[in-house]
Amino acid sequence: xxxxxxxxxxxxxxxxxxxxxxxxxxxxxxxxxxxxxxxxxxxxxxxxxxxxxxxxxxxxxxxxxxxxxxxxxxxxxxxxxxxxxxxxxxxxxxxxxxxxxxxxxxxxxxxxxxxxxxxxxxxxxxxxxxxxxxxxxxxxxxxxxxxxxxxxxxxxxxxxxxxxxxxxxxxxxxxxxxxxxxxxxxxxxxxxxxxxxxxxxxxxxxxxxxxxxxxxxxxxxxxxxxxxxxxxxxxxxxxxxxxxxxxxxxxxxxxxxxxxxxxxxxxxxxx
Numbered sequence: 001x002x003x004x005x006x007x008x009x010x011x012x013x014x015x016x017x018x019x020x021x022x023x024x025x026x027x028x029x030x031x032x033x034x035x036x037x038x039x040x041x042x043x044x045x046x047x048x049x050x051x052x053x054x055x056x057x058x059x060x061x062x063x064x065x066x067x068x069x070x071x072x073x074x075x076x077x078x079x080x081x082x083x084x085x086x087x088x089x090x091x092x093x094x095x096x097x098x099x100x101x102x103x104x105x106x107x108x109x110x111x112x113x114x115x116x117x118x119x120x121x122x123x124x125x126x127x128x129x130x131x132x133x134x135x136x137x138x139x140x141x142x143x144x145x146x147x148x149x150x151x152x153x154x155x156x157x158x159x160x161x162x163x164x165x166x167x168x169x170x171x172x173x174x175x176x177x178x179x180x181x182x183x184x185x186x187x188x189x190x191x192x193x194x195x196x197x198x199x200x201x202x203x204x205x206x207x208x209x210x211x212x213x214x215x216x217x218x219x220x221x222x223x224x225x226x227x228x229x230x231x232x233x234x235x236x237x238x239x240x241x242x243x244x245x246x247x248x249x250x251x252x253x254x255x256x257x258x259x260x261x262x263x264x265x266x267x268x269x270x271x
Contacts, residue, residue, distance in 0.1 A: 001082045005043065005130050008080075013040035017132035019123060022046040023063035023177035024072050027167040031136040032076045034164050043080040043130055044073050050086055051097075052118030063180050082129065089125060097121045100147045100154075106241035107143040107254060108265070111231050116147045123148055127157050135159055140166045140174050142252050142267045146241050166266075168194070174266045181262040185227075190259045192225035193266045196233065200253050204270060209246040211235040214253075222257065231256035231263065238269060 008015050016039030018031045035042045046069055053059035066083070073081060097117050103109075104116035127135065137145050145163050152161050167175045172194035173187070182190060196218040203214055215233055222230050235244050238252040247253065247270050254267040 001080070001129050002131075004080055005132075008041050009131060009133075014134070015039060015130070015132045016042045017126075017130050017135045018042065018044045018078075019126050019135065019137075020044060020046055020069075021048045021062065021177070022069045023065050023180065024069045025167075025175045025177065025179075027138055027140065027175040029072060029076055030167050031138060031164050032073065032078060034162065035134065035136050036077055038162075039134060041080070042076075042078050043082065043132065044078045045082040045084075045126055045130070047082075047084055047089060047122065047126075049089075049118060049122040051090070051121055052115050054112055054114060057112070058178075058181075063177055082126075089122065098124045098151060098155075100151050103150050103239075103241050104147045107232060107234065107236070108256065109143065109147070109241075111256065116144070119144055120147060120151045124151065124155065124157075127152075127159065132159055134162055136162045136164055138166065139163050139269075140176070140265065140267070142238065142254055142269075143241055146239055149239070166268075172198075174264075176264060178262055178264065182259060186260045186262065189225055189227045190262075190264055192222055192228050193255050193257055193264060196221040196255060197253060197266060197268055200235075200247070201268060204247055209248070211243070211245055211247055214247055218255075222255075227260055229258040231258065 016035030018035055020028050048062050050059055098120040099117050100120050109116045149161055173190055199218045199221050200214045218233055233255045235247050236242055236252050237244055244251050249270055251270040252267055256265045
């Protein structure tokens with residue numbers, strides 16, 4: 001992989017990179033299409049990263065659809081696929097981890113201790129292996145995006161990190177590989193996440209800006225949803241993930257909740 005990517009860059013071609021954990025859906029493919037439109041060559045990776053799953057989380061049952069994923073990537077014109085196993089990414093004796101202090105401990109980092117250390121470590125390794133000019137990530141994972149931007153800045157990665165818009169089903173549910181866990185009834189209940197964000201967006205449009213009031217109003221939507229347990233609902237600075245007293249333009253409104261046993265996230269940026 002390093003040799004192939006080195007040859008691509010040496011030829012003066014712009015290399016785009018889309019890292020994934022597989023179980024690809026239209027959200028992932030939208031990243032590929034964005035990269036395809038901006039780069040000469042597109043590389044992707046498929047690696048279910050054990051380091052970012054905590055004890056009792058869904059590493060073992062995380063959906064793995066490798067053959068179908070390969071067909072999807074090929075159909076979208078991806079030229080290079082990197083699909084290592086865990087022993088290759090984390091050989092025996094490997095002890096180095098990337099910790100993004102502060103921002104990595106907020107939102108999902110607070111709910112899933114060590115999660116963003118796993119994310120930052122694997123993405124740093126992938127960046128070193130691939131050496132892309134541009135790397136593409138979904139805005140749905142907004143906290144992850146903030147962590148990786150901080151990491152790329154701090155470690156002087158010579159690349160552009162591109163955040164891409166959330167892709168939703170027709171009913172508003174944000175696409176996620178974990179949606180496959182949901183029963184039909186749970187999928188219907190999961191729409192409460194999108195509804196609560198719409199409630200906040202509507203109140204902001206109407207002129208309300210105070211975060212506490214906006215969150216209180218949105219929690220009214222979530223708290224009446226059967227089978228939905230809120231992890232967090234927050235209005236934060238999109239870069240630092242620190243709470244904001246008012247929902248100013250550029251603020252991130254983010255929610256995480258369990259629908260049954262499945263943890264889902266969603267968000268939007270205040271316009």
